[in-house]
Amino acid sequence: MSKMKKTLAVLLASSALLAAAPAVQAQANDQFVSLLSYRVGPYGNNGISLFGGWIDYMNLVNAKGGVNGVKLSWEECETEYNNARGVECYERLKGKSPTKGTMIHPVSTGISYSLLDKTLADKVPLVMIGYGRTDAIDGRYFPYAFPLVTTYQMQASAMLKFIAQRDGKKETADLKGKKIAFVYHDSAFGKEPIEVLRAEAGLNKFELVEIPVAHPGIEQTAQWQQVRQHKPDYVIFWGWGAMNSAGLQAAQKVGFPREKMIGVWWSGAEEDTVPAGPGAKGYIAANFGVTGKDVPVIKEIMKTVYGSGKGNMKDQSKVGSVLHARGVLHGIITVEAIRTAQAKFGKRVMTGEEIQWGLEHLKIDQKRLAELGAAGMMPDTTVTCSDHEGSGRVMFQQWDGTKWNKISEYIEGNRKLVRQLLDASAKKYAEEKKITPRDCAAVDAGAPAKAAAKKK
């Protein structure tokens, strides 16, 4: 056997041994959290900061004694933002603890759809913060799915109100006669707000021009030439990953003012603007709230977590960035749901059903956020059985060439219109699946958590 073949044989044997090594099992007295992460592949650039922030917060909670004495443990499984891998990861991590992973954040709209039925059957809450299946805000039909904080539809509606306000007006109705282009990722994620935008255009008499961008969106010359052709007053930009920086560069290329470009909150991070260089200056995007190294909880993470060498981010300059802060919010919401459930069921490890109750009674207001050092990082959120969204508000930030600056207070979209559309969609889903709706009035009044929807 040649030397090279021997080396290869040793490498292969070592790999096989590593693969066969038993995985670390979560401790029974830990609250185990499954993390379906993506740190490599097409969206790895975004995942690094988001999952870094989330783990940093959980490390901070553990450093302070855990959640009422219950330590958090977690394991990451790399999905590469791929649906099939997401399902595989869910199944793999489910067996790691009796709680089946506490709650699942797929951090992908596609994986959310793939896991909807499975999580319901396993009684594991499916938490989608700012993405996912949005008609699941109707808890009557979706007891275990929580599209928390603000849905895409409410965000799109709020963007229109923001545009009106930016033009010195007050309401979306003031957009009458304007032209708005919707440049979007041609996928389920990008198409999610189209219905509400069309409804708003019909109601408020403005013209909507829809311009899809095929995945992955690294070449957008044709789309931005269409923007130039239509001469819209504003562009609503709905991108993810590589599409964002490419879109900003393409806008610069055709001379469309970045100050008239309003991005969805998955298009408004440093990961999107820094690669675009000067092309991003002036660009506006939605966000959950304030970010940056001056936020007290970020300062605490730097001091306690990074100070003790447990920080998750290799590049510490990104600590406190938009996506890192969003990861911290994922941690905060996870921990607060556990804490809420513990207040009812006792200070111990919570099951999926108990966490479902915790999520359905979650209340995070600015007072609580201030106690956590996170005031202003997200809007007040109160979840109920009939409202699995909890807020519906969004703020806006602008890139000044080096950092994001908050430029608006929280804005709420047309709740009545959005709810009407989402309720119709939820009802249609329930009819297809033959789901009997829960009595949310009874649940909100304090009925037992077991009052979940059952199939006929």
Place this chain on the structure above:
Amino acid sequence: MAFFFEVLIGGLLSGVMYSLVALGFVLIYKASGVFNFAQGAMVYFAALTFAGIIDMGVPIPLAFLGAFVVMIALGVATERIVLRPLVNQPQITLFMATIGLTFFVEGLAQIAWGASTRRIDLGIQDEPIPWILDNMNMVVSSFDLTAAAIAGVLVAVLAAFFQYTKIGRALRAVADDHQAALSIGIPLQHIWGIIWSVAGFVALVAGMLWGARNGAQFALTFVALKALPVLILGGFTSVLGAIVGGLIIGSTEKLAEVFIGPMVGGGIENWFPYVLALFFLLVRPEGLFGEKHIDRV
């Protein structure tokens, strides 16, 4: 009418960017008859390496040189570890090996430089040229024109290299018949090492320009998908074909997206070039400039 020409020119210039990627495929196919599935991954690896070296504070020319050295090392290692043991194996075996190489190179790039997007600033503005905008009401980007000029120089250099140098002639001989080339004393492995290094250089130029526009990021691996219809149309063995194919694909896909897209809901530019390429396959299977393959029975 000005808008039509604006879209046409924009498409032609985008096509040049596709051609840059297609050139890498052509070089390897010419020398070894292998369709190198890893070319997109090589573009990503090269861009990330170039950006990573710049981020260390190295000036752009030196970073380019450093990245080129790394690409040569990758090319030579590919020849030694992947291709040499597969000499005289069926083409499909070599093709499968390049699929494996794709995933390895993608992983290697992320292990070496991380998965974060890195900015590449070449100092060329991607903005409309004011004179053309003011006088002709057309948007033509200065960056696109520069990229086209670089692609033109690259093609001229490669064409001269193939036509007039001893190595170029040896490359053509190897492309024609491995065993015959070996029998007259042409060192096959040496030639393959050179051609993979040249393909690495082309990947570096493509990665540098695509990276300057979009950032050095994983999505650059997808530019290979843009190059495929270019190859089908231009022919797998022609450097000139890669350029002409790129121009045709770039212009038609943009014209189709802007003028036909709105009638069918848009988003057609990803598949339209493939339809066009399939049509060409039906009427001219070897592509516009490809060599017609004739077997003596």
